Amino acid sequence: MAEASVKPTPLLKDELDIVIPTIRNLDFLEMWRPFFEQYHLIIVQDGDPSKTIKVPEGFDYELYNRNDINRILGPKASCISFKDSACRCFGYMVSKKKYIFTIDDDCFVAKDPSNKDINALEQHIKNLLSPATPHFFNTLYDPYREGADFVRGYPFSLREGVPTAVSHGLWLNIPDYDAPTQLVKPRERNSRYVDAVLTIPKGALFPMCGMNLAFNRELIGPAMYFGLMGDGQPIGRYDDMWAGWCVKVICDHLGWGVKTGLPYIWHSKASNPFVNLKKEYKGIFWQEDLIPFFQSVVLPKDCTTVQKCYVELSKLVKEKLGPIDPYFIKLSESMVTWIEAWDELNPGGPAQK
């Protein structure tokens, strides 16, 4: 491995929160007990706040339902989605830790090809603590990994890499397909274990899935807004995508890296494709305009903090996407509300580039 990461993976137990959005009892945590029990959990309860969510004994957690969100954020609570797992981003906002790992409650521990349980969180920590290489592609993938390095032809000036802001993990069993693909291929399962972590090059966009995701909250937290989805909104299932596109554009601007690949989790159950189609169908049209929009975004040089970048991006959303649908006007306003709420709850001030 390249010199930068020759050290054991720290646990970061005082520096990392696990954020879980849910509407049900968290029995799935039993399987994760050996890996999660020493961490603090932030549970964001979606839907009916009068319902009681059971958390298995022995876990250290705080739980927020809709009443809590309304109480804490007041009128600014409007920026947090309801009846959609996009509500999870409230957990990012109330955390006080440097790192966040977020996972869906239908995701279980996967096995590697040697049949060993995969400690997903440990791999995310490795990914976040080692640099990223967005400025030049390394054909042997992550150069900081044991047994790998930079190959011939990789410029030496780029080998220090850049800070890693995001670690995007993948899914065995049920792949993260859209409704049309689910409908066409109801039986497709992902059984391919690809033993790689790679940095998504600067300038390239990707579909960021929120199912198994970790990030450096101190660096990129204020851009991890999952948008307006679900109840009262014309769209769902684009929360993580929206966040991913915003985050990637801002990471590219500020010189930070986004990694994808390992770790895998076991995604147990496909959501209903008919319900999904209803949530997605406007998004399927809109994304044809969203991608060229995000590909063309150029942030001004004086945007030196994530907050400044994000507010600037919100203006571009209003100006360029507003004409597509009034939803984007509302979304752009919520983006600003989100930043205001973030700064209220996190008064320490933003990380500078």
Added chain:
Amino acid sequence: MAEASVKPTPLLKDELDIVIPTIRNLDFLEMWRPFFEQYHLIIVQDGDPSKTIKVPEGFDYELYNRNDINRILGPKASCISFKDSACRCFGYMVSKKKYIFTIDDDCFVAKDPSNKDINALEQHIKNLLSPATPHFFNTLYDPYREGADFVRGYPFSLREGVPTAVSHGLWLNIPDYDAPTQLVKPRERNSRYVDAVLTIPKGALFPMCGMNLAFNRELIGPAMYFGLMGDGQPIGRYDDMWAGWCVKVICDHLGWGVKTGLPYIWHSKASNPFVNLKKEYKGIFWQEDLIPFFQSVVLPKDCTTVQKCYVELSKLVKEKLGPIDPYFIKLSESMVTWIEAWDELNPGGPAQK
């Protein structure tokens, strides 16, 4: 797999040449016999032309030594390197086939994790015949592969992909490291089999290694020039890198894709790091300027053929890199000579975008 590739892999035996640069008897072909015997080989003999290179019986081949190159190209033979495996690109020029696979004579058949011999050529053909996806990154890697597809959030308008121009394969055992890394890590071996093929996103550069490489000659052949290396030149071991940077910039401009990943070959022997350092050391400096240069190249819209792109690129090389060293003036002139020679030997005319 996405719909486009639901068919068995054709052999393409009348449409593909295998190009091998060598200075020795080709005993390594014995191991490749089951996979290569039905193909035509183009052997480019480097070094002393009076030496006889033995080719195992049963292979169909043509062999060119330096005298042949000089006879066929006349004064234009100056663009073909001598005493360097960069001479292999002469083989691309004299081929009349649509596809080229080129391999080094110290590369053997690798085994996959189930201990099965890997048919590298078959995988390259799969890669070349299925589309590439340079405009948006797919987190489950090659979406055209069995068991995979485009994930949620991948724009539908981009799912047809674009033609694949290059398939860059990898190496187990001896990794393709530069001399400094070889010196620091003499014992490092690559034992990680990463079961993935991916498209290198538009705008990202990569270090293209010529050891295990296939391409669509009809599309990108005229840009596969391996430059001036070896005898009489101040540099070596940047032949494939140079080609890769030129090719990637032109593929990005013309809308074609470059893939990397599978297949693996078994790279048997590390070359001498001291000799390599001597060949590379100027390149190690120069590449710090070359990468920003290639990252900044913008080809004019009227460059609609590879030839036009390549000649335009040669002008930029002269103008922007010439001031670094007179070598780049000479190289830029050779780039033009190469295109002239290519067009003489391939009078059919260039492929239009």
